[in-house]
Amino acid sequence: MSARFERVALIGIGLIGSSLARVIRRKELADHIAIATASSETLEHAHQLDLGDSYTTSNAEAVRGADLVIVAVPVGASGAVARDIAHDLSDGAIVTDVGSTKTSVIEQMRPYLPASVHFVPGHPIAGTEQSGPEAGFAELFEHRWCILTPLPGTDEAAVERLTHFWEACGSTVERMEHTHHDKVLAIVSHLPHIIAYNIVGTADDVETVTQSEVIKYSASGFRDFTRLAASDPTMWRDVCLHNSDAILEMLARFSEDLAALQKAIRWHDGDALFDLFSRTRAVRRSIIEAGQEVDAPDFGRHGRHPE
């Protein structure tokens, strides 16, 4: 089965959309890349970067004749995009997305999509704290997971074809039920970002007391938090609002555990502290032993990847 499409429409041309544009072109996965984005300034930027073959601010125009449509916008905009494109989709087209939350995207998009298209929601577990068309790079998806959350009854051939596409982009594809996806991602991705936003916010408040010490001594663990806390505010506002149930469930667990940690420190319970820190060290070691990359690649830390 071919991973190649005739016309791929990319709706949204930020970090993820532009990385897809670059890898699609490099691996020759489409005859034509149609780019649509809401802002004419971003569209012009994408044009200057020569990311596609046609450019428009009309989502409907971009999807006309496309056999693959990839929606790469903040999750809160998914419903509006589905409404825009609904009447212009070709019969048999595969419609997918890259959103960080899945249940909400399905609820927003599905009511608008005609039965004649194959809707296969997706989520590449790959990213950086950067956003916009200049931030993308073709290698972003290499050796990364991509999770597909097809609904029961979805055409198997369409799911297989999208799987081949992501594999050609360098990813390993897994399938997951969408509510399960949202719980798993709440703990491994959404909570770490929320904690980072919170700790950097607290440090910023404290800085009025400590003057410039937060910046001066930040070449430490704190710096890792500042990278995550520099992530796109629109994207993460939408993730928090659109996966709130799972996030609040995980935050409740996190708060209980934090209270227990606080108690152990207050009562000088060295055994409890040592046990927890040993357990968490083992988690990182098992990730390394499993051969998974644990550190953000340098291009993640410093922005643009040299292409």
Ligand SMILES: NC(=O)c1ccc[n+]([C@@H]2O[C@H](COP(=O)([O-])OP(=O)(O)OC[C@H]3O[C@@H](n4cnc5c(N)ncnc54)[C@H](O)[C@@H]3O)[C@@H](O)[C@H]2O)c1
């Ligand atoms: N950044 C990451 O690390 C990462 C990783 C995996 C998945 N995601 C998901 O990918 C999606 C895109 O994220 P990103 O990092 O590329 O964001 P980004 O801010 O870099 O780009 C978003 C793009 O969407 C466009 N857009 C917004 N509303 C639109 C609309 N109504 N119609 C057309 N275009 C519209 C913007 O103009 C912009 O081009 C989000 O859903 C995000 O949750 C992000």
Ligand SMILES: O=C(O)C(=O)C[C@]1(C(=O)O)C=C[C@@H](O)C=C1
């Ligand atoms: O490495 C980063 O900067 C990321 O935030 C990437 C990350 C993640 O949490 O792993 C962020 C959100 C996505 O939905 C997928 C990937």
